[in-house]
Amino acid sequence: MHTIPYLQSLISTEIEQEIIRINNTKPENLYNPVGYALSMGGKRLRPVMVLLASNLFSEEIEKTFPVAKAIEVFHNFTLLHDDIMDKAEMRRNQPSVYKKYNENVAILSGDAMSIMGYNYLLLCDSPELPAMIRLFSQTALEVCEGQQYDMDFETRMDVTIPEYLNMIRLKTAVLLACSLKIGALAAEAPQRTADQLYDFGLNLGIAFQLQDDLLDVYADQDKFGKKIGGDITSNKKTFLLLKALELADDHSKTVMLDWISKTEFDAAEKIEVIKKIYNNLEIRKITEVCIDEYYQSALNVWKEIEMNEEKKNELLYLAQMIMNRDH
Amino acid sequence: MHTIPYLQSLISTEIEQEIIRINNTKPENLYNPVGYALSMGGKRLRPVMVLLASNLFSEEIEKTFPVAKAIEVFHNFTLLHDDIMDKAEMRRNQPSVYKKYNENVAILSGDAMSIMGYNYLLLCDSPELPAMIRLFSQTALEVCEGQQYDMDFETRMDVTIPEYLNMIRLKTAVLLACSLKIGALAAEAPQRTADQLYDFGLNLGIAFQLQDDLLDVYADQDKFGKKIGGDITSNKKTFLLLKALELADDHSKTVMLDWISKTEFDAAEKIEVIKKIYNNLEIRKITEVCIDEYYQSALNVWKEIEMNEEKKNELLYLAQMIMNRDH
Numbered sequence: 001m002h003t004i005p006y007l008q009s010l011i012s013t014e015i016e017q018e019i020i021r022i023n024n025t026k027p028e029n030l031y032n033p034v035g036y037a038l039s040m041g042g043k044r045l046r047p048v049m050v051l052l053a054s055n056l057f058s059e060e061i062e063k064t065f066p067v068a069k070a071i072e073v074f075h076n077f078t079l080l081h082d083d084i085m086d087k088a089e090m091r092r093n094q095p096s097v098y099k100k101y102n103e104n105v106a107i108l109s110g111d112a113m114s115i116m117g118y119n120y121l122l123l124c125d126s127p128e129l130p131a132m133i134r135l136f137s138q139t140a141l142e143v144c145e146g147q148q149y150d151m152d153f154e155t156r157m158d159v160t161i162p163e164y165l166n167m168i169r170l171k172t173a174v175l176l177a178c179s180l181k182i183g184a185l186a187a188e189a190p191q192r193t194a195d196q197l198y199d200f201g202l203n204l205g206i207a208f209q210l211q212d213d214l215l216d217v218y219a220d221q222d223k224f225g226k227k228i229g230g231d232i233t234s235n236k237k238t239f240l241l242l243k244a245l246e247l248a249d250d251h252s253k254t255v256m257l258d259w260i261s262k263t264e265f266d267a268a269e270k271i272e273v274i275k276k277i278y279n280n281l282e283i284r285k286i287t288e289v290c291i292d293e294y295y296q297s298a299l300n301v302w303k304e305i306e307m308n309e310e311k312k313n314e315l316l317y318l319a320q321m322i323m324n325r326d327h
Numbered sequence: 328m329h330t331i332p333y334l335q336s337l338i339s340t341e342i343e344q345e346i347i348r349i350n351n352t353k354p355e356n357l358y359n360p361v362g363y364a365l366s367m368g369g370k371r372l373r374p375v376m377v378l379l380a381s382n383l384f385s386e387e388i389e390k391t392f393p394v395a396k397a398i399e400v401f402h403n404f405t406l407l408h409d410d411i412m413d414k415a416e417m418r419r420n421q422p423s424v425y426k427k428y429n430e431n432v433a434i435l436s437g438d439a440m441s442i443m444g445y446n447y448l449l450l451c452d453s454p455e456l457p458a459m460i461r462l463f464s465q466t467a468l469e470v471c472e473g474q475q476y477d478m479d480f481e482t483r484m485d486v487t488i489p490e491y492l493n494m495i496r497l498k499t500a501v502l503l504a505c506s507l508k509i510g511a512l513a514a515e516a517p518q519r520t521a522d523q524l525y526d527f528g529l530n531l532g533i534a535f536q537l538q539d540d541l542l543d544v545y546a547d548q549d550k551f552g553k554k555i556g557g558d559i560t561s562n563k564k565t566f567l568l569l570k571a572l573e574l575a576d577d578h579s580k581t582v583m584l585d586w587i588s589k590t591e592f593d594a595a596e597k598i599e600v601i602k603k604i605y606n607n608l609e610i611r612k613i614t615e616v617c618i619d620e621y622y623q624s625a626l627n628v629w630k631e632i633e634m635n636e637e638k639k640n641e642l643l644y645l646a647q648m649i650m651n652r653d654h
Contacts (some may be wrong), residue, residue: 030475081438085431102413104478107434111408112471114441118464122457130449133460137445144439148357151431 001311002061004318007051010061011044011068020070033097033109034116036074040092041325045322046179047072052318053183053197056311063125064186070120070136077113078143080106114140128185135185139178146171153237157257164242165206172212173205176322197303200315203298208322210291213238217275218284229271234262239290244274247281257311276283295323329388330639331645334378337388338371338395345396347407359435360424363442364403367419372649373506374399379645380510380524381637390452391513397447397463398506404440405470407433410476420620425571441467455512466505473498480564491569492533499539500532503649523632527642529623535649537618540565544602545611562587566617567610571601574608622650 001009016029016043023035034254049070083087083096084106090096100104121136122129131251149167153159180197189197216231217240218302231238245253256277278284305312329337342365350362374395381391409415410423411433417423425433448463449456476494480486507524507610516524542551542557544567558565583604586597605611625646632639 027472027475027479029479030472081434085434107408107412108471108475108478111437111441112468114438115464115467115471118445118460119468122461122464130456133445134449137442139450140442141439141446144435144442145354145357146434148354151435152354152356 001314002055004048004052004321007048007055007061008044011047011051011065011072014065015041015044015047015069015072028077029101029105030109030112033080033101033105034073034113036099036100037080037109037113038073040094041072041076041091046074046075046175048177049176049179049201049318050183050186052314053189054187055183056187056307056315057184057189057193058187060187064183066120066123067132067182067186070117070124071175071182072116073113073120074136074140075175077117078147080110080113082147084110087149096178102208109220117180124186126186126188128188132182132185135178135182142170142174143254146174148281154235156237157260159237159242161242161246164239168206168209169202173202176205176208177201180289193305193307196301197315200298200305200319202300203294203301204216204319204322207291207294207298210239210287210294211323213240214284214287214291217278229267229275232271232274239287241274243286244278244281244283247283247286248277252277252280291323295319328641329378331375331379331641331648334375334382335371338374338378338392338399341392342368342371342374342396342399344516345530356432357436357439359427359531360372360407360432361400361440363427364407364424364436365400366441367421368399368403368538369419371395371399373402373502376503376506376528376645377510379514379641380507380516381514382510383514383642384511384516384520385514387514391510393447393450394459394513396507397444397451398502398509400440400447401444401463401467402502404437404444405474407440409474411437412474446521451513453513455515459512460588462505462509466501469497469501473501477510481562483564484587486564486569488566488573492640495533495536496529499536500529503532503535504528520632520634522538523628524642527625527628527632527646530621530628531646531649534618534621534625537566537614537621538650539619539641540567541611541614544605556594556602556648559598559601560594566614567605568601570613571605571608571610575604579604579607618650622646 010295019035019038022031023036024031025031050068050071051064053059054067055061077093080097082104083091084098088096089099094100101109117136117140121133124132126132146167146169149163151201153164153167177198178201180201181194184194184197213231216226217229219228223229231241235241245256248256250252256274259265259273262270302312302315302319305315346362346365349358349365352358377395377398378388378391382388383395406418406422410418411425411430415423416426424436444463444467445460448460451459453459473494473496476490477498480491480494504525505528507528508517508521511521511524540558543553543565544556548555548556558568562568572583575583583601586592586600589597629639629642629646632642
């Protein structure tokens with residue numbers, strides 16, 4: 001069993017080599033943006049999850065490299081197209097693909113990446129390949145559905161917490177869940193364990209996204225990649241905002257709705273006002289409780305998994321790593 | 328063996344039912360545009376090709392319905408995203424998806440359609456499914472490459488005829504070729520015959536696209552869905568334009584380049600001038616000769632196919648139908 005940092009360095013090297021190959025593929029105006037998009041990737045969390053899950057059942061992790069690449073390319077495709085839709089000019093302190101090239105290039109390169117995900121997957125030599133493709137493709141469609149709900153929520157003021165949780169399940173959590181299960185399937189894991197890994201990843205994924213919401217407001221600016229309060233400025237319907245709207249008294253609610261409706265405002269002032277309301281309502285603590293509930297659900301699934309201690313602990317380290325992160 | 332019109336009505340009904348199902352799927356802002364995009368489709372040429380090829384080897388054509396839908400959904404995905412990239416506001420006399428909804432909706436719905444293509448394919452119960460997915464996915468990536476070359480050509484004045492033929496092979500012909508081969512594979516056709524059907528479709532596809540170029544200039548406006556001369560107005564590097572630039576004397580070439588460089592002009596006047604040059608250079612006849620070469624290549628492959636006469640003739644009717652069309 002390899003350690004997470006070892007798997008991380010292994011797949012990072014592998015992806016770097018893949019980027020070189022992609023950058024040398026023609027037509028270059030299609031593939032160079034793909035290489036650029038992939039080169040922006042950070043900790044390669046999802047491919048590491050694929051390899052880790054595979055490594056729980058097999059020492060031949062090289063067999064799973066194409067699967068890890070499939071997930072990473074698909075993930076970066078969603079970021080690429082999301083950036084067009086969100087008009088996000090920067091990603092990880094670099095210009096996003098549509099900004100560096102142009103929108104048409106970004107659309108088509110993203111389309112190619114989505115298809116390349118399947119092509120990588122098809123390189124995996126496993127008897128479980130049909131089941132893996134089914135899981136991958138089902139997950140991919142769910143991620144699109146999650147993104148649509150997220151966009152729908154922008155213009156809605158009546159989003160409920162269950163609707164929100166369903167949205168982040170689709171947009172974020174299913175891909176983490178899929179990463180673990182598909183790696184397990186590639187290594188011919190027992191069906192029950194593969195399903196448990198999915199549930200483990202799903203709960204962890206929801207906790208992960210809730211924490212992302214929390215960090216947007218309460219992170220340490222020095223350690224945080226993005227600007228603090230971005231979700232507040234853009235009226236993103238996060239768990240924090242929805243919970244605050246639910247709990248606020250009439251006065252605070254009016255203040256919040258007033259700030260939400262403003263088209264011109266001072267961002268710092270808006271962040272300060274909203275954050276103060278969050279503080280008064282103890283939104284941070286409430287969110288932390290909710291995160292912990294999903295984290296504990298993940299751990300409850302984890303406990304049920306039958307596997308030797310060393311391997312099982314590696315899964316626990318993964319969960320801890322995911323929850324102490326800034327990506 | 329069913330006739331082409333029967334297969335056409337069969338798959339049209341099937342797709343209409345699928346559209347109803349899609350329109351009832353949530354989130355509706357993701358799936359309604361998918362239903363709309365699919366409802367604009369015309370003769371369902373590609374799915375008919377899938378069913379026809381399948382029917383050459385099996386009477387159970389229902390088994391191949393998901394494959395036909397996969398190809399049709401993928402094809403309509405490419406049209407949807409192409410319309411965004413080309414800023415094409417109309418398609419078949421209806422507003423294109425990005426115009427009816429908006430660009431973000433069109434991007435994401437297209438992404439979903441690309442993935443739905445695979446999901447339909449995965450519903451096909453055939454031992455050849457892995458090979459079918461490989462062919463589909465390889466073809467899908469080639470179509471993206473073709474679209475990129477087409478966009479690259481917009482800003483290039485040194486495009487050669489071989490480069491152009493390679494572009495239309497990728498952008499148009501491989502999907503027609505894939506439609507026949509994937510249908511054949513679904514019905515467990517012999518590998519050699521499946522490959523012959525691919526070659527037949529590929530040559531036919533190139534002839535089909537060249538004829539599309541020709542119709543843009545020389546079609547009967549009453550029978551033509553689009554406005555005559557659209558390619559001339561937009562300086563599209565068609566076979567006709569490239570051939571004319573190759574054959575024109577210095578004076579005519581200067582006139583053409585002059586019109587190409589104009590940003591403001593009277594469309595009717597530009598079409599008239601360019602068409603006159605085409606006429607002087609006998610571009611119509613030259614293009615017809617080139618079309619016929621590819622059509623004859625298709626027929627040469629067709630002759631080699633070992634199959635009973637009735638079935639083989641149905642393939643010939645298909646070729647004739649494709650070459651006498653306005654879609």
